[in-house]
Amino acid sequence: MKSAVVVFPGSNRERDMLYALELITGVKPHAVWHTERDLPDVDLVVLPGGFSYGDYLRTGAIAARGNIMPAVAKAADKGVRVLGVCNGFQILCEAGLLPGVLMRNAGLKFVCRHVKLEVANADTDFTRKYTRGQIWNCPVAHGDGNYFTDDETLARLEGEGRVGLRYAAGTNPNGSLNDIAGILNERGNVFGLMPHPENMIEPLNGATDGRALFESVLEAVA
């Protein structure tokens, strides 16, 4: 599987993501600087975590209008898988590739710890190597992970099985609506999530629960 990681000023998890992708796919991913206007021919585009543009204006807002983003939208339109993690999720929402917005955590504090994730839909390109209802451990590290959207959109997301991952009951770290941790676009090829599966891939991380997310995409594009 060929992949690319887009790097913005203020991204800080791109190396973790590049490392995880190479380890799991066996192919060295491309790192693409945000000023580029074209993406290499790949099966997966990843927007990594970090604090692009220092979170100025709104998290992800300025990165979402960067030079590379029309190419990301075009790739998504062609059916290329697009994954946004943490700040990458915020950027996808600001870019309109996913609905809704990530607001300040309800508790106002930056949350950096492990959470329990529940697989809400295991029939997606990003979760097919998990089972529905499976609970797994994953780190989160964010100040703005509080997913919000209007009632109508929320009902659609739920009705169409587009909530891929939830924080397990009673463990929501940020006040996110319906405990949403990760959502899909209508077509199912764009996925954004606040937790960091790329930091849960080898025994050194304490567990390897995040691997299945990347292996799901690997299987989906095979």
Added chain:
Amino acid sequence: MKARIKVTLKNGVLDPQGKAIEGALGALGFSGVESVRQGKYIEVELAEKDRAKAAAAIDEMCKKLLANTVIENYAVELDEK
């Protein structure tokens, strides 16, 4: 032309920062504070002299970047500099 733009959270959107400010005001002994909502204030100076054109440009800027209309409203005042 100078635009003064106020970006505020829509009604019904939870504002944890406003709530924290509200709590802090209460802790300082200010009574009777019924609610606090926090927003943003942005000033943009424009070379455009034509009022209608400037207003249209600012509206486009608000929609495309300055406000996220999923959660925010914006209001614009235009003044000759």
